[in-house]
Amino acid sequence: MQVIKDIWKQKNFMFKLGVVMCLAWVFIAVFASVLAPFDPVKDQDMLIRFQPPGGEHFFGTDSLGRDVFSRVLYGSRVSLSAGVVTVLVSFGVGILFGGIAGYTGGLVDDVMMRISEMIQSFPPLILAMVIAAALGPNISNSILAMAIIWWPNYARLTRSIVISVKENDYITASRLMGASHLRILFKEILPNSLGSMIVMATLDLGNAILMFSGLSFLGLGVQPPLAEWGAMVSDGVLNFNYWWIATFPGLAIFTVAIGANFVGDGLRDFLDPRMRRRA
Amino acid sequence: MKKNLLSILLVLVLAVGLLSGCSGSAGSTQGPSENTEQTDTQEEGAQTETPAEGGKTIVMGAQSDLVTLDPGNMYEPYANMISYAAYDMLYRVQSGTMGTPVPSVATGYTLDETNTVYTFTLRDDVVFASGNKLTSKDVAWSFNRVLNMKESNAYANMKIVDHVDTPDDYTVVVTLTEPDASFLVKLTSNAYCILDSEVVKEHGGSDTGGDTAKSWLDTTSAGSGPYIIESWTPKEQLVLKKNPNYWGEQKNIDTIILREMTSVDAQITALQNGEIDIALGLNSETAKQLEGVENVQIEKGVTAMLTFLVMSRDESLSPEMSNPLVQQAVRYALDYEGILTLGGEGCTIPLNFVQDGFAGAQMRDASYRDLDKAKELMKEAGYENGFTVTLTCANNNSEGTEWTVLAQKIQQDLAEINIDVQIETLETTLVYEKMRDASMPFYIMFWTPDYYDINNQFAFMPGMGDDGTAYGNRAKWDVSSENQAMWDLADKIFVEPDEDKRAEYSKELQELFDADNPFAFLLQHPKTYAYRTDTLESAPYNDLCKIQLCDLKAK
Numbered sequence: 001m002q003v004i005k006d007i008w009k010q011k012n013f014m015f016k017l018g019v020v021m022c023l024a025w026v027f028i029a030v031f032a033s034v035l036a037p038f039d040p041v042k043d044q045d046m047l048i049r050f051q052p053p054g055g056e057h058f059f060g061t062d063s064l065g066r067d068v069f070s071r072v073l074y075g076s077r078v079s080l081s082a083g084v085v086t087v088l089v090s091f092g093v094g095i096l097f098g099g100i101a102g103y104t105g106g107l108v109d110d111v112m113m114r115i116s117e118m119i120q121s122f123p124p125l126i127l128a129m130v131i132a133a134a135l136g137p138n139i140s141n142s143i144l145a146m147a148i149i150w151w152p153n154y155a156r157l158t159r160s161i162v163i164s165v166k167e168n169d170y171i172t173a174s175r176l177m178g179a180s181h182l183r184i185l186f187k188e189i190l191p192n193s194l195g196s197m198i199v200m201a202t203l204d205l206g207n208a209i210l211m212f213s214g215l216s217f218l219g220l221g222v223q224p225p226l227a228e229w230g231a232m233v234s235d236g237v238l239n240f241n242y243w244w245i246a247t248f249p250g251l252a253i254f255t256v257a258i259g260a261n262f263v264g265d266g267l268r269d270f271l272d273p274r275m276r277r278r279a
Numbered sequence: 280m281k282k283n284l285l286s287i288l289l290v291l292v293l294a295v296g297l298l299s300g301c302s303g304s305a306g307s308t309q310g311p312s313e314n315t316e317q318t319d320t321q322e323e324g325a326q327t328e329t330p331a332e333g334g335k336t337i338v339m340g341a342q343s344d345l346v347t348l349d350p351g352n353m354y355e356p357y358a359n360m361i362s363y364a365a366y367d368m369l370y371r372v373q374s375g376t377m378g379t380p381v382p383s384v385a386t387g388y389t390l391d392e393t394n395t396v397y398t399f400t401l402r403d404d405v406v407f408a409s410g411n412k413l414t415s416k417d418v419a420w421s422f423n424r425v426l427n428m429k430e431s432n433a434y435a436n437m438k439i440v441d442h443v444d445t446p447d448d449y450t451v452v453v454t455l456t457e458p459d460a461s462f463l464v465k466l467t468s469n470a471y472c473i474l475d476s477e478v479v480k481e482h483g484g485s486d487t488g489g490d491t492a493k494s495w496l497d498t499t500s501a502g503s504g505p506y507i508i509e510s511w512t513p514k515e516q517l518v519l520k521k522n523p524n525y526w527g528e529q530k531n532i533d534t535i536i537l538r539e540m541t542s543v544d545a546q547i548t549a550l551q552n553g554e555i556d557i558a559l560g561l562n563s564e565t566a567k568q569l570e571g572v573e574n575v576q577i578e579k580g581v582t583a584m585l586t587f588l589v590m591s592r593d594e595s596l597s598p599e600m601s602n603p604l605v606q607q608a609v610r611y612a613l614d615y616e617g618i619l620t621l622g623g624e625g626c627t628i629p630l631n632f633v634q635d636g637f638a639g640a641q642m643r644d645a646s647y648r649d650l651d652k653a654k655e656l657m658k659e660a661g662y663e664n665g666f667t668v669t670l671t672c673a674n675n676n677s678e679g680t681e682w683t684v685l686a687q688k689i690q691q692d693l694a695e696i697n698i699d700v701q702i703e704t705l706e707t708t709l710v711y712e713k714m715r716d717a718s719m720p721f722y723i724m725f726w727t728p729d730y731y732d733i734n735n736q737f738a739f740m741p742g743m744g745d746d747g748t749a750y751g752n753r754a755k756w757d758v759s760s761e762n763q764a765m766w767d768l769a770d771k772i773f774v775e776p777d778e779d780k781r782a783e784y785s786k787e788l789q790e791l792f793d794a795d796n797p798f799a800f801l802l803q804h805p806k807t808y809a810y811r812t813d814t815l816e817s818a819p820y821n822d823l824c825k826i827q828l829c830d831l832k833a834k
Binding site (some may be wrong): 063064136225238 | 381566567568614616617620621667674681683684685687688690691694701702704705706
């Protein structure tokens with residue numbers, strides 16, 4: 001609890017703004033069904049297609065007469081959970097992979113790191129598109145595709161931290177006490193490298209949401225009629241005369257991505273000893 | 280705090296940049312534009328070349344996909360736009376109809392009692408652009424040339440011809456391999472263009488096989504139409520010049536330029552600026568950007584493009600959806616009024632496989648929806664509690680009506696009769712592949728005929744296309760004793776020379792078809808295009824030859 005208080009006490013306006021933005025979106029995602037005035041999928045109405053924002057429909061209506069406001073609110077569920085799941089999966093895989101590589105060293109390290117670099121040598125969005133298209137477009141496949149291209153980042157970071165931490169005296173001490181490799185890796189090294197990993201994960205959350213929207217925009221994410229921001233922007237592009245269809249989900253993506261980045265930045269500042277002293 | 284304010288400002292600027300960036304890239308997703316920048320510079324270069332000899336010049340912007348200008352080889356959607364301007368046929372499509380043939384070089388014909396021998400009498404005043412007189416030997420030579428080019432795409436329309444005789448200079452006798460009531464319609468297509476045999480022979484033309492005139496015909500024309508092909512740079516521009524020796528009424532346009540513009544947005548901007556006079560690449564959605572623009576007229580031309588649902592009769596794909604009663608229930612459950620709204624202005628709903636404009640076409644009443652009846656049929660089929668089915672939908676559109684939007688509407692409509700539709704969007708090429716394999720229970724498709732006659736529509740008849748080339752087979756709808764009556768009528772329509780009788784049979788067939796078929800026909804779409812009213816009097820459209828260049832009138 002004290003840590004959270006300390007973090008919050010920082011004189012960092014952007015960080016606080018970021019936290020508020022993220023919490024607001026989480027709140028919206030949880031209570032979308034209460035907050036949304038219409039059903040995002042079922043409330044089609046051919047008579048009120050392409051209504052501009054105002055009156056009953058705050059953000060206007062789309063090509064099937066659905067309420068864009070409600071769809072943006074519901075869309076947060078898909079986007080946020082896709083972003084969080086992607087980051088968590090990559091985080092888990094990356095930390096394990098990088099930890100083992102960094103701790104073992106030698107040939108094992110070389111082979112494992114070359115594998116991760118192989119994946120990183122592809123343009124990320126293109127590779128994700130290829131994987132998602134090959135597996136068939138749906139939410140779980142695009143999350144899987146994103147996790148596949150994302151984990152090497154964590155693997156590399158973990159490895160470099162592990163390599164620097166494992167030279168510390170307390171590691172040598174625990175080894176002398178007869179601790180097993182597994183115990184050293186999971187009880188001593190990894191907990192001590194978690195800080196920077198969490199910062200990276202927070203920073204990545206925004207990127208993951210952005211990329212998931214990108215995949216959906218290209219028709220590789222969610223299947224219609226599910227409301228999802230990227231897919232909604234793509235709808236808006238097809239109906240170019242009606243700016244509100246693309247603008248509001250676009251702004252939603254923007255606020256979440258930037259909010260997550262602010263939080264990540266703030267956390268990094270807090271965890272960086274030099275920065276903390278200045279603050 | 281100041282620093283914070285600054286960063287907020289920066290964020291806002293970024294946001295604005297992001298939004299405008301989006302709009303820029305949005306345009307390029309509209310069409311398969313390969314290298315917009317390059318074409319742009321080419322377009323500029325082309326513009327300075329535009330001749331200004333005092334005569335009127337009309338510029339069209341389109342993405343034509345023309346690959347050849349040899350009428351004996353052309354097959355592309357825009358092929359007949361060019362062949363109609365530069366060549367004549369025995370019969371032409373009547374302006375303002377879908378495919379009704381009217382005499383052109385021929386003055387009329389007689390048909391023998393076997394319905395296979397057509398005797399055409401020709402006009403004696405037709406001259407080619409070269410000054411040569413057009414006689415029956417040119418007609419026979421041109422037909423035989425295509426008959427001996429079996430690898431050509433145009434051959435498909437010609438292969439019904441067995442042989443051509445020329446008893447005198449102005450009589451042509453065409454003998455068919457079998458009776459075909461659509462022969463006159465086929466006669467209006469580019470395969471039957473009449474070439475100046477003397478001139479083409481000089482450039483490698485041959486009516487006995489081994490023809491090498493194609494490359495020469497790609498650069499110019501050898502016909503008797505009101506325009507001559509002056510130059511053609513593929514994927515760049517095509518220039519048509521007035522034919523000074525034209526035998527008919529002279530046109531008031533000297534030059535027509537077809538400029539290739541891959542991006543729809545580029546066409547829209549160019550039309551607004553007056554750089555082009557006709558924009559052909561529009562659809563019902565993109566045309567909205569031109570609404571209310573001064574001196575720009577948006578037009579809707581009638582086309583034979585259909586959008587429909589296929590519900591396979593293959594029980595292994597979906598035991599529920601393959602049930603004929605369910606398929607009938609689907610037709611009753613669809614909200615045609617709503618679908619019509621989605622299609623946009625100018626759309627119609629054909630009763631089934633015969634489009635408006637073809638013999639005896641019947642229309643579906645927009646208020647056809649009857650949920651009680653649909654529910655009753657579901658109950659009768661044993662599925663009153665509903666079932667789940669996958670609706671496959673390609674990332675495609677029919678003249679601007681997005682299939683994914685249609686799919687969501689259908690999902691909503693069918694939910695009313697407890698059918699839980701799961702939408703699956705796939706790449707278009709993948710859907711085509713699955714369609715040929717007949718491996719989808721339920722999907723959205725579109726259709727444009729190869730020639731503008733009801734005979735071409737029999738692709739939707741039971742059992743048609745045993746190699747997956749037609750929808751009867753793609754829907755696994757087999758010929759049976761119940762639908763034999765449909766084939767009896769279709770066989771009559773296929774050969775019956777009297778159009779009125781064909782229309783009667785066609786009406787009867789459509790009613791039989793409506794009672795039992797594995798399709799739900801949703802929309803017949805119009806073609807949207809726009810022209811400038813300050814330079815053009817009119818720009819009539821026909822689905823076969825797109826813009827009727829011969830009927831184009833400048834102001």
